[in-house]
Amino acid sequence: MIRVQGLTKRYARHVAVDNISFEVQKGQIVGFLGPNGAGKTTTMRVLTCFLPPSEGKAEVAGFDVVEQPLEVKKRIGYLPETPPLYPDMEVEEYLAFVGRLKGIPSASLARRVSEVCERCAVADVRKKLIAKLSKGYRQRVGLAQAIIHNPDVLVLDEPTSGLDPKQIIETRELIRDLAGDHTIILSTHILSEVETSCQQVIIINKGRVVATDSFSNLTNRLRGAEAIAVEFASSVPAAEAAGRFGQIPGVSRVVPREPRHDRHVVEIEMPSGSGVRAEVARLVVNSGWELYEMRSVGFSLEEVFLQLTGSPEQVAPVAAAAEGGAQ
Amino acid sequence: MNNIINIFQKEIKGYFASPIAYFLLAFFALLFGYFFYSAVAFFTVQGIQSQMMGRSMPMDVNDWVIRPLLSNASVIGLFLIPLITMRMFAEEKRSGTIELLLTSPVRDYEIVIGKFLAAWVLYACLLAVSGLNIAALAFFGQPDWKPVLVGLLGLLLQGGALLAIGALISTTTRNQIIAGGATFAICLLLWVLDWVSAYEQAAWAKAVSYLSVVQHFEPFSKGVIDTKDVVYYATLVFFGLFLTTRSLESLRWRS
Numbered sequence: 001m002i003r004v005q006g007l008t009k010r011y012a013r014h015v016a017v018d019n020i021s022f023e024v025q026k027g028q029i030v031g032f033l034g035p036n037g038a039g040k041t042t043t044m045r046v047l048t049c050f051l052p053p054s055e056g057k058a059e060v061a062g063f064d065v066v067e068q069p070l071e072v073k074k075r076i077g078y079l080p081e082t083p084p085l086y087p088d089m090e091v092e093e094y095l096a097f098v099g100r101l102k103g104i105p106s107a108s109l110a111r112r113v114s115e116v117c118e119r120c121a122v123a124d125v126r127k128k129l130i131a132k133l134s135k136g137y138r139q140r141v142g143l144a145q146a147i148i149h150n151p152d153v154l155v156l157d158e159p160t161s162g163l164d165p166k167q168i169i170e171t172r173e174l175i176r177d178l179a180g181d182h183t184i185i186l187s188t189h190i191l192s193e194v195e196t197s198c199q200q201v202i203i204i205n206k207g208r209v210v211a212t213d214s215f216s217n218l219t220n221r222l223r224g225a226e227a228i229a230v231e232f233a234s235s236v237p238a239a240e241a242a243g244r245f246g247q248i249p250g251v252s253r254v255v256p257r258e259p260r261h262d263r264h265v266v267e268i269e270m271p272s273g274s275g276v277r278a279e280v281a282r283l284v285v286n287s288g289w290e291l292y293e294m295r296s297v298g299f300s301l302e303e304v305f306l307q308l309t310g311s312p313e314q315v316a317p318v319a320a321a322a323e324g325g326a327q
Numbered sequence: 328m329n330n331i332i333n334i335f336q337k338e339i340k341g342y343f344a345s346p347i348a349y350f351l352l353a354f355f356a357l358l359f360g361y362f363f364y365s366a367v368a369f370f371t372v373q374g375i376q377s378q379m380m381g382r383s384m385p386m387d388v389n390d391w392v393i394r395p396l397l398s399n400a401s402v403i404g405l406f407l408i409p410l411i412t413m414r415m416f417a418e419e420k421r422s423g424t425i426e427l428l429l430t431s432p433v434r435d436y437e438i439v440i441g442k443f444l445a446a447w448v449l450y451a452c453l454l455a456v457s458g459l460n461i462a463a464l465a466f467f468g469q470p471d472w473k474p475v476l477v478g479l480l481g482l483l484l485q486g487g488a489l490l491a492i493g494a495l496i497s498t499t500t501r502n503q504i505i506a507g508g509a510t511f512a513i514c515l516l517l518w519v520l521d522w523v524s525a526y527e528q529a530a531w532a533k534a535v536s537y538l539s540v541v542q543h544f545e546p547f548s549k550g551v552i553d554t555k556d557v558v559y560y561a562t563l564v565f566f567g568l569f570l571t572t573r574s575l576e577s578l579r580w581r582s
């Protein structure tokens with residue numbers, strides 16, 4: 001439904017999006033993830049024909065954004081980073097204006113406006129001036145505006161920003177509801193959002209795609225594996241313990257963590273399905289270390305994200321500590 | 328066509344939902360009312376004097392009241408047009424609503440024409456105020472109505488030309504004040520261009536003075552419709568809007 005090939009966008013000399021390619025199948029929800037300034041908004045603006053690409057191609061529903069922008073625009077609903085609202089208009093009036101702009105015939109316009117008002121929970125402010133709405137309500141009106149013409153493709157730039165927790169959940173549900181008939185691409189910094197609503201994740205950093213995959217594949221591929229955290233008494237020298245763990249065949253990495261209640265914690269990573277766990281347990285028992293706990297640790301999306309986008313300040317200390325610990 | 332109407336309606340509502348339209352109407356009514364009052368008062372006093380001095384030639388309302396009034400209205404228009412056009416695109420760019428317009432299945436020229444027509448209609452409403460004043464002249468004498476109508480037509484054309492220029496300037500910035508200021512400067516320049524003809528007779532001076540909007544308004548205020556003046560204004564409107572559309576397109580390439 002969406003195909004991007006070698007897309008590059010330069011602002012003056014600054015490269016905002018650098019040769020990215022990805023594809024989104026019909027009916028999928030795709031999360032667009034990346035730190036500030038990664039180029040998410042820029043990519044979305046190219047997809048919605050607001051900005052032309054400097055190089056490369058982008059296709060939406062089989063139409064090229066440069067060659068047939070009108071066809072693309074007919075099929076796309078777009079919620080920009082700041083909802084594009086006219087403060088002087090009433091909510092209903094605004095939605096009717098957008099509806100006509102998107103080419104909804106006047107016979108069905110009133111019905112569509114009511115429908116999206118219900119769907120986006122703005123029915124109670126229909127007659128209010130947009131200038132008088134709170135930020136969250138504006139965001140909802142922005143969302144209503146994006147779906148009013150029932151577009152094939154929805155491009156949502158941080159759709160849940162500024163919403164209260166209840167509304168965030170409702171919006172995610174709404175987005176999941178919309179999937180199937182609609183292809184949705186949404187950007188966010190909230191990692192759990194991707195986890196809950198997206199089937200596929202595209203992580204970009206500094207204008208480049210660093211990973212595109214399903215969420216669970218991504219976590220697995222990244223660390224290749226599972227990990228266990230072992231917690232033992234501080235009487236054991238941590239470095240020595242880490243070294244011994246590292247010698248167990250099959251262990252791919254040993255990462256010392258923050259001590260807890262004065263007890264050492266190390267995380268041991270291994271390929272999934274290997275019998276390393278039993279080996280670790282045996283080592284601890286045979287060495288007579290006081291074991292307090294041994295548990296599986298899941299990889300949080302935050303970690304995945306930081307590793308992939310490789311912000312040096314965050315990842316480097318862990319890596320350095322791991323090397324130190326393994327010696 | 329539907330898109331033009333939709334944009335047009337939204338703009339008109341926008342003007343009348345905010346204080347702008349009312350402010351402009353009040354401003355224009357006040358200034359024009361004052362000019363009207365002084366022109367009529369002057370006319371009355373002069374009339375009495377000339378009667379006392381025994382001149383038999385009756386003074387003509389058209390020459391003494393209407394023509395100067397129309398010229399005044401054209402000058403007031405110069406000041407008001409930047410206020411009408413300054414937010415046209417600058418505000419959409421500032422608030423981000425331009426992103427909605429440019430990502431909707433609407434052609435750029437439809438946006439431009441819709442907005443331009445709305446501004447033009449607002450300007451016509453202002454002129455209607457002056458029209459009402461002038462209609463009151465029926466109490467004072469029997470003016471010849473044709474020059475009045477032709478004069479108003481001239482004002483409308485002149486307004487259209489300046490609005491098109493204002494629209495163009497409004498696409499170049501996201502700051503309303505800058506858009507308004509620059510439009511005002513250009514309007515003023517187009518107005519004073521014919522001053523060179525006062526002291527220079529060379530060909531270049533004629534050419535420069537030809538560009539002056541006021542120069543082309545003069546015949547209208549005398550009740551004369553000259554094709555060359557109509558062509559001048561129509562050209563300005565056309566090129567103004569053409570460039571506005573191009574500028575809107577290139578906004579995407581530059582931003």
Ligand SMILES: Nc1ncnc2c1ncn2[C@@H]1O[C@H](COP(=O)(O)OP(=O)(O)OP(=O)(O)O)[C@@H](O)[C@H]1O
Nearest residue numbers: 011014016034035036037038039040041042043582
């Ligand atoms: N109009 C512009 N002119 C020049 N540079 C720009 C412009 N818009 C964005 N950029 C630059 O392009 C890069 C990508 O910006 P973009 O807005 O796409 O990031 P983003 O991923 O949406 O970030 P955020 O999470 O903060 O919204 C940034 O470095 C930004 O400074």
Ligand SMILES: [Mg+2]
Nearest residue numbers: 040041081157
């Ligand atoms: Mg962004």
